[in-house]
Amino acid sequence: xSDPVLTVDLDSNVLAPxxxxxxxxxxxxxxxxxxxxxxxxxLGYEAAAVRDIIRRTGLSVGAFYNYYRSKEEVYEALAExxxxxxxxxxHAQYEQAKDFESYLHGAIRAYFEFxxxxxxxxxxxxxxxxxxxxxxxxxxxxxxxxxxxxxxIAEAIDKGLAPPVDAEYLAGASxxxxxxxxxxxxxxxxxNLDEAADFAVRMLLGGLAxxxxxxxxxxx
Amino acid sequence: xSDPVLTVDLDSNVLAPxxxxxxxxxxxxxxxxxxxxxxxxxLGYEAAAVRDIIRRTGLSVGAFYNYYRSKEEVYEALAExxxxxxxxxxHAQYEQAKDFESYLHGAIRAYFEFxxxxxxxxxxxxxxxxxxxxxxxxxxxxxxxxxxxxxxIAEAIDKGLAPPVDAEYLAGASxxxxxxxxxxxxxxxxxNLDEAADFAVRMLLGGLAxxxxxxxxxxx
Amino acid sequence: xSDPVLTVDLDSNVLAPxxxxxxxxxxxxxxxxxxxxxxxxxLGYEAAAVRDIIRRTGLSVGAFYNYYRSKEEVYEALAExxxxxxxxxxHAQYEQAKDFESYLHGAIRAYFEFxxxxxxxxxxxxxxxxxxxxxxxxxxxxxxxxxxxxxxIAEAIDKGLAPPVDAEYLAGASxxxxxxxxxxxxxxxxxNLDEAADFAVRMLLGGLAxxxxxxxxxxx
Amino acid sequence: xSDPVLTVDLDSNVLAPxxxxxxxxxxxxxxxxxxxxxxxxxLGYEAAAVRDIIRRTGLSVGAFYNYYRSKEEVYEALAExxxxxxxxxxHAQYEQAKDFESYLHGAIRAYFEFxxxxxxxxxxxxxxxxxxxxxxxxxxxxxxxxxxxxxxIAEAIDKGLAPPVDAEYLAGASxxxxxxxxxxxxxxxxxNLDEAADFAVRMLLGGLAxxxxxxxxxxx
DNA sequence: AATGAATGAGAATTCATTCAT
DNA sequence: AATGAATGAATTCTCATTCAT
Numbered sequence: 047x048s049d050p051v052l053t054v055d056l057d058s059n060v061l062a063p064x065x066x067x068x069x070x071x072x073x074x075x076x077x078x079x080x081x082x083x084x085x086x087x088x089l090g091y092e093a094a095a096v097r098d099i100i101r102r103t104g105l106s107v108g109a110f111y112n113y114y115r116s117k118e119e120v121y122e123a124l125a126e127x128x129x130x131x132x133x134x135x136x137h138a139q140y141e142q143a144k145d146f147e148s149y150l151h152g153a154i155r156a157y158f159e160f161x162x163x164x165x166x167x168x169x170x171x172x173x174x175x176x177x178x179x180x181x182x183x184x185x186x187x188x189x190x191x192x193x194x195x196x197x198x199i200a201e202a203i204d205k206g207l208a209p210p211v212d213a214e215y216l217a218g219a220s221x222x223x224x225x226x227x228x229x230x231x232x233x234x235x236x237x238n239l240d241e242a243a244d245f246a247v248r249m250l251l252g253g254l255a256x257x258x259x260x261x262x263x264x265x266x
Numbered sequence: 267x268s269d270p271v272l273t274v275d276l277d278s279n280v281l282a283p284x285x286x287x288x289x290x291x292x293x294x295x296x297x298x299x300x301x302x303x304x305x306x307x308x309l310g311y312e313a314a315a316v317r318d319i320i321r322r323t324g325l326s327v328g329a330f331y332n333y334y335r336s337k338e339e340v341y342e343a344l345a346e347x348x349x350x351x352x353x354x355x356x357h358a359q360y361e362q363a364k365d366f367e368s369y370l371h372g373a374i375r376a377y378f379e380f381x382x383x384x385x386x387x388x389x390x391x392x393x394x395x396x397x398x399x400x401x402x403x404x405x406x407x408x409x410x411x412x413x414x415x416x417x418x419i420a421e422a423i424d425k426g427l428a429p430p431v432d433a434e435y436l437a438g439a440s441x442x443x444x445x446x447x448x449x450x451x452x453x454x455x456x457x458n459l460d461e462a463a464d465f466a467v468r469m470l471l472g473g474l475a476x477x478x479x480x481x482x483x484x485x486x
Numbered sequence: 487x488s489d490p491v492l493t494v495d496l497d498s499n500v501l502a503p504x505x506x507x508x509x510x511x512x513x514x515x516x517x518x519x520x521x522x523x524x525x526x527x528x529l530g531y532e533a534a535a536v537r538d539i540i541r542r543t544g545l546s547v548g549a550f551y552n553y554y555r556s557k558e559e560v561y562e563a564l565a566e567x568x569x570x571x572x573x574x575x576x577h578a579q580y581e582q583a584k585d586f587e588s589y590l591h592g593a594i595r596a597y598f599e600f601x602x603x604x605x606x607x608x609x610x611x612x613x614x615x616x617x618x619x620x621x622x623x624x625x626x627x628x629x630x631x632x633x634x635x636x637x638x639i640a641e642a643i644d645k646g647l648a649p650p651v652d653a654e655y656l657a658g659a660s661x662x663x664x665x666x667x668x669x670x671x672x673x674x675x676x677x678n679l680d681e682a683a684d685f686a687v688r689m690l691l692g693g694l695a696x697x698x699x700x701x702x703x704x705x706x
Numbered sequence: 707x708s709d710p711v712l713t714v715d716l717d718s719n720v721l722a723p724x725x726x727x728x729x730x731x732x733x734x735x736x737x738x739x740x741x742x743x744x745x746x747x748x749l750g751y752e753a754a755a756v757r758d759i760i761r762r763t764g765l766s767v768g769a770f771y772n773y774y775r776s777k778e779e780v781y782e783a784l785a786e787x788x789x790x791x792x793x794x795x796x797h798a799q800y801e802q803a804k805d806f807e808s809y810l811h812g813a814i815r816a817y818f819e820f821x822x823x824x825x826x827x828x829x830x831x832x833x834x835x836x837x838x839x840x841x842x843x844x845x846x847x848x849x850x851x852x853x854x855x856x857x858x859i860a861e862a863i864d865k866g867l868a869p870p871v872d873a874e875y876l877a878g879a880s881x882x883x884x885x886x887x888x889x890x891x892x893x894x895x896x897x898n899l900d901e902a903a904d905f906a907v908r909m910l911l912g913g914l915a916x917x918x919x920x921x922x923x924x925x926x
Numbered sequence: 927a928a929t930g931a932a933t934g935a936g937a938a939t940t941c942a943t944t945c946a947t
Numbered sequence: 948a949a950t951g952a953a954t955g956a957a958t959t960c961t962c963a964t965t966c967a968t
Contacts, residue, residue, distance in 0.1 A: 090310070092311075092312030146474075208474070209474065209477075210479050210480065211474070211477045211479055211480070212465060212477075212478075214450050215447050215450060215465045215466075215469075216469075216474070216477070218446035218447050218450045219442075219443045219446060219447055219465075219466070219469045221442075222439075222441075222442030222444075222445055222446035222447070223438075223439045223442045223443060224442075225442055226438035226441055226442035226445075227435050227439060227442070230434050230435060230438045242435070245432060245435045245439075246435075246439070249435075249439045250469070250473055250474060251473045251475065252472065252473040252474075252475060253468075253469065253470055253471045253473035253475075254366070254428070254429065254431070254436070254471050255471065255473075256473060257431045257435075257436070259429055259430050260430065260432065
């Protein structure tokens with residue numbers, strides 16, 4: 047196969063094959079952002095070296111600094127990018143939801159879709175071996191998303207959309223479930239969004255009792 | 267002399283002053299482990315410098331390497347230590363539980379107690395301000411604990427103690443809730459174990475519907 | 487549009503606005519040279535970046551390298567330029583001087599005029615604050631001028647125009663006085679050429695005893 | 707010849723042969739300072755790389771940072787060191803001088819001695835070839851010394867020790883002469899302190915007329 | 927010619943680990 | 948064992964210069 051020169055369409059989130067030197071500024075910027083998403087996701091902020099990022103773009107160190115002024119700036123750009131993309135989705139769910147259940151359902155599905163889309167590119171490379179001593183490898187984007195969710199749940203309770211329970215704890219529990227179930231979903235081949243979202247939502251709304259009974263999946 | 271930092275003596279599980287050079291090998295080993303727990307918790311693995319660790323023990327860099335062969339080794343020792351301490355507790359819950367509900371209740375309370383105990387020493391120092399772009403600062407011990415829980419839930423389902431639901435997802439959800447609610451609990455002054463455990467367990471067993479209705483806590 | 491930086495058009499020796507892209511090759515060359523003079527004067531050779539220079543010309547980095555092959559080459563061009571402009575002035579003084587005194591007087595006035603003219607454009611911008619650990623920021627042109635003076639004094643002694651003293655030391659002393667007094671003159675508002683030249687010449691010819699007695703200027 | 711292990715005596719300013727790894731902390735600190743003095747003197751602050759400095763000490767990059775926290779810090783240490791060593795000398799001259807003439811004489815001799823002593827170690831290495839485009843290569847120490855002198859002259863005039871001339875200009879002229887003549891003195895083999903000091907002082911006190919008549923030295 | 931993105935060598939600094947004492 | 952200075956690879960970032968357009 048020859049070298050296709052694809053540009054990255056940020057809005058449709060279709061990734062060009064990385065590693066080839068991208069031609070346009072927009073494409074390079076996007077390529078760096080994508081590579082950074084991967085690398086931060088795999089190694090965490092501290093362990094990720096700028097070199098790790100640019101290596102996946104085929105660019106030079108210098109080029110990195112043409113696009114972002116520092117390692118931290120990419121990180122922040124990533125976070126902003128995530129929030130910017132996810133917030134409207136979350137808002138739409140909020141607007142069209144008739145009750146908290148449907149809101150939660152919509153939000154969780156949105157998050158899982160977000161996860162699947164964003165991970166598409168790098169999930170395949172992931173098995174880079176030893177995940178040494180690392181903690182939790184959220185992309186900055188996800189953290190940004192969680193903040194959106196936190197605010198959104200607090201608001202829902204404030205407005206009487208959800209029952210008047212401890213808002214912080216409810217947001218925490220929701221995020222906790224979404225986060226962990228989301229991660230597990232990504233590890234299944236193929237990721238089954240419906241199954242995972244169904245589980246998470248039922249768990250949050252009705253607890254263990256409400257969760258579908260069935261045989262566990264075959265172990266990895 | 268200033269206030270000696272209080273920390274948990276691992277062997278006696280009793281608060282003991284460190285900062286004064288400990289005299290025995292066992293004590294030094296424990297002091298390093300304690301300091302490492304704090305530092306990893308505050309800074310994360312990568313950002314934590316060996317010097318940060320030994321500074322809190324009053325030992326020398328050289329001494330560090332007499333006790334652990336590398337930074338990574340302390341990290342692993344910490345994980346092992348957590349698992350070693352937590353596994354029997356979890357097991358006891360498992361043994362004495364008549365059903366999954368009481369097991370879950372016991373396990374979550376055990377985890378929250380673990381959290382409170384372990385964080386006691388350093389939670390106070392935490393306000394080192396800006397956790398720059400950092401994610402989630404689990405102690406390696408907590409990660410080890412989660413693995414215990416994962417296994418334990420799978421076993422519970424296997425043995426018919428819990429309903430035959432997706433074991434991985436259930437474990438994920440349980441850990442997710444425990445983790446997030448646990449973190450939030452630690453941030454409340456004073457940490458209210460009963461309240462938090464109650465919330466987490468009810469959420470996991472009965473979902474949003476089962477959670478106690480009440481006014482949210484005053485904002486930070 | 488903001489205030490165009492005023493600078494000396496080298497060919498006409500007239501103040502001309504730069505910042506607008508100059509149209510002719512000659513003009514561009516001169517613009518670069520002017521900008522370089524400023525920047526080297528403000529930052530010194532090492533700290534001055536090619537980008538600092540071209541930024542003041544409105545040209546592109548690439549254009550810079552169309553006119554000069556390297557940063558060093560502009561530096562040298564600047565030196566040559568200074569020597570080329572100053573040598574005839576110095577020579578005129580030499581020719582028309584009836585004795586060493588009048589020669590020295592002429593030379594020093596010429597140098598001070600040179601200083602005032604060349605610094606006019608950038609002296610105003612100077613307050614960029616902290617000249618970190620930097621030493622003396624002579625323009626390469628000034629260094630070239632000093633060499634002219636050195637040669638010229640040696641020749642004067644050779645030809646019996648000046649008393650047969652240690653030529654090197656005399657040149658050194660003359661340059662030292664001219665340099666330091668010249669710098670101080672530039673810092674006074676307004677620069678007083680007559681006063682400074684008078685001081686320098688008297689000092690060199692008659693020493694402390696010959697220097698005018700009067701109240702020191704008000705402190706900065 | 708075998709490896710002599712000499713420690714550096716800072717007060718007597720006897721240098722150990724550099725390049726050999728020094729044994730004591732004091733010696734290493736001094737070796738770095740000495741190397742820095744040389745390198746800053748040869749290359750200037752910006753062009754001098756930390757590596758240039760440590761190369762001459764036989765130490766490693768890391769060791770440098772054990773002694774000084776940054777390149778800038780050595781620079782400042784150097785300046786302080788110079789001022790600290792020179793100030794008392796200058797003061798002694800000031801105290802024991804009966805008039806401005808003897809003060810000036812003492813100060814200039816002190817400065818020239820300072821120059822000769824400090825340059826002893828590195829003057830020999832100097833001919834490292836092309837002094838590319840560099841300006842004036844004062845050691846930070848010298849700059850510090852000049853500031854001392856400036857203050858001291860102003861004070862002398864204030865107190866009526868010197869005639870009431872323009873203090874700034876007088877200080878400038880004195881420094882200019884001392885600086886240039888001092889540099890030239892260092893280039894003569896052997897440096898002749900008496901000759902140079904005599905010239906400088908006479909020049910400053912009586913000008914060209916007072917300077918000894920004699921044949922110039924053979925050119926370099 | 928002009929443009930400005932790309933390049934990559936090189937700079938300052940950090941930090942895990944070693945080792946002489 | 949304990950100490951802490953020494954080591955040097957690795958990291959982030961800069962900047963002179965090249966080169967495709």
